[in-house]
Amino acid sequence: MTQGRPGENEAEASVTLTLTPSVTERIGASLAAVDAELDRRYPGDPGTRQPVHTVYVPGDVLAADTARSWGDQALGLLDAHAPDADALAAVLGLDDALAADVHARVRAKLRREPVEDLRIDFEDGYGNRPDAEEDAHAARAARLVAAAFADGAPSRVPPFLGIRLKCMESAVRDRGIRTLDIFLTALMEAGGLPPGLVLTLPKVTYAEQVTAMVRLCEEFEAARGLTPGRIGFEIQIETSQSILGADGRATVARMIEAAEGRATGLHYGTFDYSACCGVSAAHQSLDHPVADHAKAVMQVAAAGTGVRLSDGSTNVLPVGSTTRVHAAWKLHHDLVRRSLARAYYQGWDMHPGHLPTRYAAVYAFYREGYEAAAARLAAYAADAGGDVMDEPATAKALAGYLLRGLDCGALDDTEVGVATGLTRTELEGFAAPRRSALTVSAS
Known part of the structure; x- marks a missing residue:
């Protein structure tokens, strides 16, 4: 007698059930509120571009050519020291196999799009000024931002651009609100809020301060006839109270909830947070244990919410002799690599000299791994198997990795398309699957 292969006669097989359809319906009804809550709280990544960095420029220093100037200074340093x-x-x-490609791509990036995200600072980097002076600088910043977006040249206008206002603490609250109002109002009068607008709320200690920012956004939208929810903002994590509250709970998760869907990112503030925890100035760094703890809490709190993470900055500047520049570059490069490996795909840069090593680290990170990632995703998409058994969640991570590499210029559409056999639209489909697809796996 010949025995058929497993599954050969599945169409003829019959199954017997004990549970009736009504049981399934009752279970579904009992979990309907949970399903809705999961969809509300954990919508997943928005699938849009995330900049690899945020460049920090004081409000009085901003100029029409700031981005281009930073790119030119970075190229000058690269020519002089590497x-x-x-x-x-x-x-x-x-x-060695990566160096030529990385060097060429860094130079091309510094010419084409030297800055991906520019934050005009009206907080610590700007300080406290007479009201008339800050009023003038806020209005001027808005005019420059509006003109930059109207110009549209990638070498002159970053894809993302906005301000960091003063925090919601009582001493500076009114000033911060006024600056925000001046900036947004001037943008509206210049033609409307640009698509790449980003606002940063610093030094948040209580979730109620985030709620206050939400109310401000609502009031402005209503007054100006904007679509509700049009204005979002980043939350800067710079105090111990933003990680652990007085009641022992993880405060950052409450802040995401308090944002009511408006939070776009959590940005770690290296030096304020370190100082808050008592770390001496010589040891304040992105890789200090207190930084790792804070960022781990941020990462878990933000997972699945669509709120993105950004690491902080280094204050060691690549200036002076070639020896000093090289030492600062090596430090910055290694910190960026460390952040990337820990899934912090964005960070803060404080000097034009940080741009060469930011892009060198980012480009090497994506180029050294893209062939393996593409092969695994291609095998998964074709259900071809291989030496690694991947699941939907891994396919999501592989596609996200390739898309981030494409967005920043580390990878090209053609090479990724050839390696994966997938279009950009198909990659985006793997990177943002439905929740049900992620929960059904071989495990």
């Missing part, structure tokens, strides 16, 4: 691929590889420890 003029070719071998020199850059020696400084940063890049793989």
